[in-house]
Amino acid sequence: MHAFWRDGRRNKVTAVSVERESNVLKSMFSVYLSETDLGQENPFAGLRMPEKDSGAAAISKRSPLSVREIQAVRNQLLQSSREPEIPQIWDVLTMTGARLAEVKGLKMNDVYADDPIPYIRITPSDERGMKTAESVRWIPLYGIALRAVRAAVERNAHNDFLFGKQGRTSAGNVSAKIMKQFRKQIADPQKVTYSLRHSLVDEFRAHGVAREIAYPFSGHTSSDVAERVYGSRERQLSRTNDVVRPILEAYSYKIEFPSTL
Structure with missing residues (x-):
């Protein structure tokens, strides 16, 4: 029955929403079963989210972009995008390792x-996923x-969003604008905008940057670990800057x- 519920909900909302709702229901059943002492198993325990699992696996197979590929897409965006915010978003994605939903919003x-x-x-925000x-x-x-x-700040000075109307549209819409130009340069299906994150991680690995130092860019290491090592966010920022600035410049x-390659 729980699988029937999952499949029915998935027809209406995203896999992430289904998982969130499932966790809430699992907690409710856990409290109910412990108080009533019925001896029954929690029907939502172990409920799998196949689509989410496969999506995570697909992301893990993304290949990094080479510097020349990043250049090629960047030049394509600069030449072909009618909206200057699109190549600006690309540049921020390239150098920060942040996700598209985080940057555009x-x-x-x-x-x-x-x-x-x-x-x-x-910072946490439903708008940025x-x-x-x-x-x-x-x-x-x-x-x-x-x-x-800085260019986006100047252009959109009277807007709440750094990237103007791109901040109000969906991440999927912005992604489509980037990928339309991206595919004119790169046909490999394992290379997408998300590949920029892999490229940056590879750059840090090549220079032996510790995960705690690179945490702000990848978000993969727990912020609790980073804070235990460096204390405040200000100290984390300063320490990270000391190490990565020459690498990223x-x-x-x-x-x-x-021509520098």
Whole structure:
């Protein structure tokens, strides 16, 4: 019966919503069964979410983009996009490792582009599809990402969203605009916008950057671990900046100037 419920709900809402609802129902049944002492198993215990599992597996198979591929897509977006925010979003994705839903939904009060260490603040928000509370982080900005953010601030100064109307539309809509130009340069189905995250992680690995240092970019290491090591977010930002700044400034330069390769 629980599988019937799952399949029926999946026809109406996303797999993530079904999982969230399932966890709520599982908790309710757990309390009820413990209080009534019926000796029955929780019908929602062990309920699998096949679509979510397969989606996670598909993401894990994404291949990183080379610097030349990042350059090619970037140039395609700059030349073909009618909306300047689209290549700006690409530049921020390239240099921050953030997810598309997180970046396109940035608000002006998430931007600290004129601070001694310029950064963006990723905070929980339904609009941005944040995965978990652990994804809250401050990401320093360098090179093309910093210039993209400052240009967007100037262009959309009277807008709540950093990237103007792109912030109000769905992540799927923005993704489609990027992928339309992306596929003109890269045909490999295992390479998508999400591949930028893999590329950045590979760059950090190549330079031996510790996971606790790279946490703000990937969000993969628990923020609790980072905070135990470095204390406040300000100290985390400062320590991360000390290590990654020369790496990412060089990375940005290679992307912006192909002749340097």
